[in-house]
Amino acid sequence: MSFEISRRDVLRGGAAALVGGTLQRAGLAKGIDSATNVRPLEEVGYGQVTLKSPLHLAQLENARSVLIGLSDDSLLMPFRKMVGQGAPGEDIGGWYQYRSDYDYKKDNAGLAPSATFGQWVSALSRMSVITGDQSLRERAVRLNRLYAQTISTEYFAKNRFPAYCFDKLVCGLMDAHRLSGDTDALDILERTRKAALPELPGHAVDREVVWRQGKDVSWTWDESYTLPENLYLVSAQMGAEGSIYREMAGDYLDDATYFDPLARGENVLGGRHAYSYVNALCSAMQAYVVGGSEKHLQAAKNAFDMLTSQSFATGGWGPDEMLQTPGSGKVFASLAKSHNSFETPCGAYAHMKLTRYLLRCTRDGRYGDSMERVMYNTVLGAMPLQPDGHAFYYSDYHSRPSADVAEDPAKSSASRAQASAGERVYSDHRWPCCSGTLPQVVADYWINGYFREPGALWVNLYVPSVLRWSEGEASIEMEQSGTYPDTPEVHLSMKTSQPTGFSLKLRIPSWADGATVHVNGRSAPLKAVAGFATIRRKWRTGDVVTLVLPMKPRIEVLDPAHPETAAVMFGPRVLFALATDPVVISKANVLAVQQAGAGEWRMEAKHGSVNLVPFTSVGDRRYLTYIQVVG
Structure with missing residues (x-):
């Protein structure tokens, strides 16, 4: 070499x-x-x-x-x-x-x-x-x-x-x-x-x-x-x-x-x-x-x-x-104390x-x-x-309501907002x-997004892109397409100057239960070892890999000492509640969250419907990173 x-x-x-x-x-x-x-x-x-x-x-x-x-x-x-x-x-x-x-x-x-x-x-x-x-x-x-x-x-x-x-x-x-x-x-x-x-x-x-x-x-x-x-x-x-x-x-x-x-x-x-x-x-x-x-x-x-x-x-x-x-509990305490x-x-x-x-x-x-x-x-x-x-400079996760607000829903909207809402600011x-x-x-x-070693390409991030590299005597171009993480499908299309064998290593996120992979429309075995699944074959121009990473809502608690304070996750993203009043909701309703349109979700909380969006869609709206999950 x-x-x-x-x-x-x-x-x-x-x-x-x-x-x-x-x-x-x-x-x-x-x-x-x-x-x-x-x-x-x-x-x-x-x-x-x-x-x-x-x-x-x-x-x-x-x-x-x-x-x-x-x-x-x-x-x-x-x-x-x-x-x-x-x-x-x-x-x-x-x-x-x-x-x-x-x-x-x-x-x-x-x-x-x-x-x-x-x-x-x-x-x-x-x-x-x-x-x-x-x-x-x-x-x-x-x-x-x-x-x-x-x-x-x-x-x-x-x-x-x-x-x-x-x-x-x-x-x-x-x-x-x-x-x-x-x-x-x-x-x-x-x-x-x-x-x-x-x-x-x-x-x-x-x-x-x-x-x-x-x-x-x-x-x-x-x-x-x-x-x-x-x-x-x-x-x-x-x-x-x-x-x-x-x-x-x-x-x-x-x-x-x-x-x-x-x-x-x-x-x-x-x-x-x-x-x-x-x-x-x-x-x-x-x-x-x-x-x-x-x-x-x-x-x-x-x-x-x-x-x-x-x-x-x-x-x-x-x-x-x-x-x-x-x-120490200080990370949890910061939700009420810091922006x-x-x-x-x-x-x-x-x-x-x-x-x-x-x-x-x-x-x-x-x-x-x-x-x-x-x-x-x-x-x-x-x-x-x-x-x-x-x-x-700072992301703001100020989203835990103070104890008196949580206990008294009759508190004014202004005081609740002051207690619980976050916002994006300069x-x-x-x-x-x-x-x-x-x-x-x-x-x-x-x-x-990608890493290399002789005989293998590792795909780390699923972002629409084109990667160009050489494998032995072959020049290869791989295009990644799809609308992940808005949808679960990722497509990888190959162009090669000549047929060539190498391993394609695909990261399978820990949350993606039931992930599947197809090569040229045919199902292929998928076994993740240390978070990566391997497809080994001789690749040719026109080969297409379709990876499906199923997403479903899940609840993630910040502090085990406060299991009621949790974030809503969907795939790799947190869903931020567009609310200033404290959101109190049952676990069943969190897990029943539904997509309400492009890039927006809705769930039924104790005091009415709440819309949620990823951080990239928050804009200038106030939001809650953490909500109160009961039952």
Whole structure:
């Protein structure tokens, strides 16, 4: 097998062509599952997939248009100001703005100057391959050149979050190198690393721990423990020359207080900042994939199970950005106390990366189930990023009525609404962290649906799309069609340059009892192993696979201590009740919910009919995520 990598391979295949090949050539792909003795599944490239889902495409176009609308001078302004250079152009404000007099107690702008720059360069590079738009590639490369003129330790010294910003710059430069063909990106990265080193702690420092004296508490919110993921990834790109980045990644693994106890099965999630510590689990996964550490794989697997046990029905987690101690009841209590239930674009980005890594390494379909749940019920329903920087930050699951309202139905409608309803709203902050992760997570829709290994294609997400790849001497194009999850059927149609044999691995969600599969109209055996069913045959042009994933309503309780408070599930989606008054309903009536039209359901509750919709259809209506199920 040749490991020669052409420019065309880089621009079309992205991570699968460059990172995967470099790992094997350099002998660094140590991550091998000890039980199966196989390497992790390969990611497909951004350019190998064409998505056709209107919802997914609309999110990509929204993010692309906002990023294109920001001027180079505006994006470089905080860098230039922080190193004492002239800074022409428009100051876009918000968190992105640099203010030397920033006071976290009273100022709404200036918290994290330039922090999203690297994420936006990353997103532009990913989108350039997805769309084939050369101007996006050129923009990413040009921004890196302009940023390179500002590289200075002074920038990191003035920065509340030197590790956080360094991490995002690593990601942007890495993606520009592998996807946009930026030949200077790795040199710029090395200059950045040397400039940052004097202002980094040298090892993982937990959040809220003081490591720079004489600073206010906001300077303890840095996230050095998330650094290893991208450091490992860029080291893999560089092959043998990446040893200094692999060593640095190892220095910042949060072992003593996080990964070591997690690997032993000790739940230490309680009281930790939700997004960043879940994101840190992606570092554990790269410590396994690149560094070969079984301990870190075990830590990530254990932590995922712990996280799932405190997740909402949507798959979201971390009310008020905090993970909770098992048995504390605080996740349930948050339904009545908080509207900040899940940090949506950031949390979804971390969650979907983590489940992608876990699925690739374990071949366990439950991680795909979790990814699908988070996609449909959280980030795919995020409000569009606005050109002025207003972003959708939190999903709101504020839906449990207070005890007095539940006991007294005569309470006013207004008080009930205040007690129980959620809504989709923009954050008060402009250009917050979620404005950086949203463009990245929507671009990653293109690489989350399929995975590869020699002789097998794994289908993870059921989204209308076309995948192109080679199997031996054959060129293959597979089109996925259907209206899943609105309907249960998925169709996979093959085009091949010549008949060729390989295994098609189809994820069968855990809720899909009675799933069936037909090949060219004939029933085929379906047996799911670890959540995937296998069809092995010699494929020809015109072959069609029809997968049916039966959906029926089910009830999902958040907290076993409160079995009456539950969400209504249908297939992979939560059905949100369009109501502000508390909804009290019998279990039988929940399970008898009927589809009332395209994308809408109806059920009969104690005080009348209630309509329900998926999160992607909520719009500006108020809703309940959780209802009261009795009897």
